[in-house]
Amino acid sequence: MTDFDLTRRPRRLRGSTHMRDMVRETHLRRDDLIMPVFISHGENIHREIPSMPGIYQHSLDELDRELDALAEAGIHRIILFGIPEQKDPVGSDTFSDEGIIQQALHYIRDRRDDFYLITDVCFCEYTDHGHCGVVTDDGTLDNDATLENLQKQAISHVEAGADMLAPSGMIDGMIGAMRTALDDANRHDVPIMSYAVKYSSAFYGPFRDAVESAPQFGDRRTYQMDPANRREARVEARLDVEEGADMLMVKPALSYLDVIREIRDRFELPLACYNVSGEYSLVKAAAAKGWVDETGVAHEKLLSMKRAGADLILTYFARDLAPHLDA
Ligand code: PBG
Numbered sequence: 001m002t003d004f005d006l007t008r009r010p011r012r013l014r015g016s017t018h019m020r021d022m023v024r025e026t027h028l029r030r031d032d033l034i035m036p037v038f039i040s041h042g043e044n045i046h047r048e049i050p051s052m053p054g055i056y057q058h059s060l061d062e063l064d065r066e067l068d069a070l071a072e073a074g075i076h077r078i079i080l081f082g083i084p085e086q087k088d089p090v091g092s093d094t095f096s097d098e099g100i101i102q103q104a105l106h107y108i109r110d111r112r113d114d115f116y117l118i119t120d121v122c123f124c125e126y127t128d129h130g131h132c133g134v135v136t137d138d139g140t141l142d143n144d145a146t147l148e149n150l151q152k153q154a155i156s157h158v159e160a161g162a163d164m165l166a167p168s169g170m171i172d173g174m175i176g177a178m179r180t181a182l183d184d185a186n187r188h189d190v191p192i193m194s195y196a197v198k199y200s201s202a203f204y205g206p207f208r209d210a211v212e213s214a215p216q217f218g219d220r221r222t223y224q225m226d227p228a229n230r231r232e233a234r235v236e237a238r239l240d241v242e243e244g245a246d247m248l249m250v251k252p253a254l255s256y257l258d259v260i261r262e263i264r265d266r267f268e269l270p271l272a273c274y275n276v277s278g279e280y281s282l283v284k285a286a287a288a289k290g291w292v293d294e295t296g297v298a299h300e301k302l303l304s305m306k307r308a309g310a311d312l313i314l315t316y317f318a319r320d321l322a323p324h325l326d327a
Contacts, residue, residue, distance in 0.1 A: 025307075026303060026306050026307045027306070027326070028299065028302050028303045028306055028325055029325055029326050029327060030073075030074045030075065030322045030325045030326070030327050031327060032302075032306065032310075032311070032312055032313055033075060033077075033302075033312075033313055033314075033315055033317075033318040033321070033322065033325075034077045034078065034079055034118065034272070034312060034313070034314045034315070034318065035070055035075050035077070035078050035079070035314075035315070035316070035318035035319055036055075036078070036079050036081060036314060036315075036316060037058070037063075037066060037070075037078045037079070037080055037081070038055070038056065038057045038058065038081050038082075038083065038210055038211065039057070039058060039059075039060065039063065039080055039081070039082050039083065039100055039101070039103075039104040040057040040058060040059050040082075040083040040100070041059065041083060041084055041085035041100050042059045042085075043059050043061055044059060044061065044062065045057055045058060045059035045062055046058055046059075046062045046065065049206065049209060049210040050209065051205070051206035051209045051210075051277075051281055052206045052207075052209075052210060052277055052280060052281055052284070052316065053281075053284045053288065054284065054316070054320065055210065055280075055316050057083060057210065060103060060104060060107045063104070063107065063108070064111070067108070067112065067115065069319060070115075070318075070319055071114055071115075073318075073319050073320075073322040073323055074322045074323070074327065075318045075319055075322050076114055076115055076116060077115070077116045077118065078115055078116070078117065078118065079118040079119065079120055079166060079314060080101055080104055080105070080117065080118070080119050080120065081120050081125065081210075081211055082099070082100035082101040082104065082125060082126070082211075083100065083125060083211050083212065084099065084100045084125065084126050085100070087126055087127055087128040088126075088127070088128055089127060089128060089129065089134070089135070090123075090127065090134055090149060091123035091124075091125075091126030091127040091133075091149070092126075093126045094121075094122075094123060094126050094149070094152075094153040094156070095149060095152035095153045095155075095156045096156070097156070097160075099156065101119055101157060101160070102156060102157070102159075102160040105117060105119070105157065105160035105161040105162055106160055106161060108161070109160075109161040116163050116164070117161065117162055117163045117164075118162070118163065118164045118165070118166050118193065119157045119162045119164075119165055119166065120166050120168050121150065121153055121154060121157065121165050121166060121167040121168065121169075121178070122167065122168045122169045123146070123149070123153075123169065124169075124211075124213040124215070125211040125212070125213045128216070129215065129216045129217065130213050130214055130215040130216050131215055131218075131220070132146070132168075132169035132170070132171065132220065132223060133145070133146030133149065133150075133169060133171055134146050134149065139217060139218060140222065141171070141222060141223055143171055143172050143173070146169070146171050147171060147173055147174065147177040148177075150167065150169070150171065150174055150177055150178060151177055151178060151180075151181035154167075154178045154181055154182060155181055155182070155185055155187075158182065158185070158187050158190050162190070163190070164190065164191045164192070164193055165178065165182075165190060165191075165192050165193070166192075166193040166194070166195060166249070167192065167194060167195060168195040168198065168251075169195075169223065170195070170198050170220075170223040170224050170225070171223065173243070174194075175192060175194050175196075175239075175240045175243035175244055175245045176243035176244060178192055179192060179243060179244035191246035191247065192244065192245050192246050192247075193245070193246065193247040193248075193249060193272060194240040194245040194247070194248055194249060195249045195251055195274070196236050196237045196239075196240040196245060196248040196249060196250075196263075197225065197233040197236050197237055197248070197249070197250045197251065197256075197259060197263060198224055198225060198249075198250075198251045199224060199225045199226070199227045199251065199252065199256065200219065200220050200221045200224035200225060200226065200227065201224075201227060201251075201252050201255075201276065201278070202278065203252045203255070203276045203277065203278030203279055204252075204276055204277060204278065205277065205278050205281075206277035206278055206280070206281045207276065207277035207278075210277065227255070227256075230258065230259055230262060233250070233259045233262060233263060234262065234263070234266060237263050237266070237267055238267075241267060241269060245269065246269065246270075247269055247270040247271070247272055247312075248263060248267060248269050248270075248271050248272070249271070249272040249273060249274060249314075250263055250271070250272075250273045250274070250310070251273065251274035251276060252273075252274060252275070252276040252278070252279060253273035253274060253275045253276070253279065253305045253310070253313065254275065254279050254301055254304070254305070256273075257304060257305065257308040258308075260273050260305065260308040260309050260310050261308045261309050263309070264308070264309025264310070265309070270311045270312065271309060271310055271311050271312070272310060272311065272312040272313065272314060273305050273308075273310040273312075273313055273314070274313075274314045274315075275301070275302065275305065275313055275314065275315035275316070275317065277316065279301070280315070280316040280317060283297050283298055283301070283317075295320075295321065295324060298317045298320075298321055299321060299324065302315060302317065302321070
């Protein structure tokens, strides 16, 4: 028998495009991506968010421009965020028939059938204090009062045409409260994608510019998770599974790949992650300086989220990256 050399196997398996394509373990596809879309009150608004180049606030009359660009790129799943005309202490725009999200849902539903519409269910963009629910006199978040309003918001969104709801407030019991309200209204068909594991993160900065939702006092650390905690992610995810969530989410994504893997390994439900605004803007800023290749870096980052175990990625890169991906 002649000698053979196993140490040469690794490079044999990388020797050509054919071989690399055959042995690739993870794929990033257009179907994996969900694009956030910011809807503003008013007219003629197509306003670039200064800290998020390439991402705009759109008024309804300007929305088709973005939807056409997304459809052209092959992105048909979007999550809507609203910038309301009026903010108030409870965020009543969120459950008003005339609310900005309700108007957007009707607008899109009436005109096109090529989009799957997810809504972010929260209050921080709609409250004058910028917190994610009802705040008591001493400045803390009133959990139960917030749950009641969440139920109203959920029903209002589905009545206006939302396909799936994504509650992002990290309010205890939010999934159970919403599931009960939906089932009572006979909307067993509407799934809930829970922002189950959401950290109190400095990476949300540009988003808060985008929707003008920075808290006016304090911070969100009494309801969003401590970035230092991983075991707690399992506790949060388990509660949401027990309360009836249909999909789980980890947010942010890139600094939490270990948490994505943890949740993937322990829970069977589909798993999303949110590649948040700060993660996007860092790449954009470096690319604008010519320091990194934007497409290459964005692709590699999103691929790492898939490799960590995410099925779906909410990302501001969706529109621009999609043309480089397979379906
Ligand atoms: C809450 C919400 C936030 C984001 C999505 N939903 C902000 C927050 O918790 O402050 C952040 C998304 C991003 O940074 O891209 N409605």
